[in-house]
Amino acid sequence: MNCLTCGAKMKTQKKDVPYTACGLSHVTLRNIEVSRCSQCGEEEITIPRIEALHQTIAQALIAKPSRLNAEEIRYLRKYLDWSEADFAAHMGTTRETVMRWEKAQAHMGAQADRLLRLMIATKGPVRDYSLATLRAISTQELPRVFHLGLTVEHEEWQAEAA
Numbered sequence: 001m002n003c004l005t006c007g008a009k010m011k012t013q014k015k016d017v018p019y020t021a022c023g024l025s026h027v028t029l030r031n032i033e034v035s036r037c038s039q040c041g042e043e044e045i046t047i048p049r050i051e052a053l054h055q056t057i058a059q060a061l062i063a064k065p066s067r068l069n070a071e072e073i074r075y076l077r078k079y080l081d082w083s084e085a086d087f088a089a090h091m092g093t094t095r096e097t098v099m100r101w102e103k104a105q106a107h108m109g110a111q112a113d114r115l116l117r118l119m120i121a122t123k124g125p126v127r128d129y130s131l132a133t134l135r136a137i138s139t140q141e142l143p144r145v146f147h148l149g150l151t152v153e154h155e156e157w158q159a160e161a162a
C-alpha cells in the first residue's frame, strides 16, 4: 500500500489501537492492521466489519456491571440511530434531560439505565443496513417488488434477495 499523502511505500503492522473515534475513551481494538508511511509518518488503520464491531460494543456495554456513563449513553443512543429528541421521546423524558445525561451534568436514573439496556438488547442484529444503503435508495423512484428467500441454517434464518 502506498501513502495517500506522499506516495511513499507504507509498512503494515498489527497493533492495538484505541478506538476513540466511536466516542468512547476506553475501547481498544486489538491486533488491528496499521499502515505507517516511513516518509511523512501518515498512518492508516484498517477496521474490518465495522457494523458488527459497533454491535459487539453495544452488547458489551449493556452487560457492564455498573451504571452507564455519559459517553456510553451517547454511544448507545447513536447506535440506536436516534436524535436526542427521538431518544427523549422513547425514554419518556425531555431533550434537555438527554443532553444533561450525555454531558455528565445529571446521572441517568436506574430505571432509565435499564430501559436503555433493554432497547439495545431487543434491537435485532442488523446486517447490510448501512447509511450507504439508505443513501442509495432513490426518493423519486416508485417502490418495486422485492423477492426474498429465507433459509434456515444452524437454526438461524438467512435472508437472501432472490
Ligand SMILES: [Zn+2]
Binding pocket: 003, 004, 005, 006, 007, 008, 037, 038, 039, 040, 041, 042
Ligand atoms: Zn507519506
